[in-house]
Amino acid sequence: AKPPGFEEPEFVGLLSLELRGSQGRNLAGYMVVQNDTPNLGHMQFYEVPIESATKLLGPTSVREALDRDPDFAQLKTLLRNPRIGDNILYQVGEHDTYFIPVYTAGAGGVVAQLGTIAAVGAAFTGEYYVGLGDTQESAFEAYLQKVAGIAPTASAASGGMGIVLDKDARLDAVLAIFEGKGIIISTPTTIQFPLSFSIGDTAFYSKADLESTTELVSEFISKAGVGKRILMWEEENRINFGFIKVVDNTSELHYIAIEVGS
Structure with a gap:
């Protein structure tokens, strides 16, 4: 895609x-x-004729179209x-x-x-068409399929709403990381320690977040070491995993928090 008059790739700002x-x-x-x-700094304005038969959505209208889409x-x-x-x-x-x-949305300082x-x-032809995907290609594919009035294919679905996981699926995905490393989780009724230290947090809502979540959990397991009991408890919209570390005869709780929604 390129504006009229541009023959070679270059960096531009477009408003x-x-x-x-x-x-x-x-x-x-x-x-x-x-x-x-x-x-550098040269500006060009491309006008859409007011009398044009084809009406294009402006920046305000396109946001409204996105908000009205049921999948979004x-x-x-x-x-x-x-x-x-x-x-x-x-x-x-x-x-x-x-x-x-x-x-x-970032959680507790998470980018x-x-x-x-x-x-x-x-x-705009009287109906809005919106495609969702985890890449530009899959989003555009989903958009084209909506224009054609056909159901999204597996490839488009995997890049659209398929990347968004419900809470149970998020929990299962996180627990599967621990299970894959042979770790059994304990779920105490209450957690009370004189000292507790957060060693990391992240947000996990879609498949796009799975890689960073896996990295956080893997680092946590590495810090816990072999044979440590891993505790899990839930607070509001977060699940926490922690292990006990004794320092100067004092039990400390070291934990990570993963935001998974309510």
Whole structure:
């Protein structure tokens, strides 16, 4: 995808614009700012003719289209108020399409991670078309299948809502990491220690988060050492795993927290 007049790949900034006060909130055009020398800072505005038969969604309308999509509404519930990234307009083949990254909400200082990518059709024909995926390709594939009125294929589904796991599936995935290392989890009724230390936390809502969750758990198991009892307890929307370490005749609880939602 490239703006008119660009023949070679280069870094640009792109800003979609709509007319102020317009009730239709259609795309009025977009501004391209070149970020490479020798044209650093050069701006070009590409206008969508007002009388054009094809109406393109503006940045406000495309966000509304995303919010109205039933699949995305379910994802928002599972991810608990995810952060919506900037929308970027591309022309892929004959399709003007917005691509929007959706990030998981950070937990306790955890850096937000990419939860999914939305591909939203810019051309408005009376119906919105939104595809979700864990890559641009799978999101665009899901979008094309919705345009064609067919059910998403396995490849598109695995990149769309399939990447979002419900709470039980998240818990099972975390416990499977421990089971894979031959560790048995103990679940005490209450946890009371004079000293406790957090040694890591993360958020786990989708398959995109599984790698970082696995890394955290693996590091935790390594720090616990062989033969240590691993404790698990739940607090609000987090599950915690800890082990007891005796320092100067004092029992300390060292633990990690994984946000999995309520």
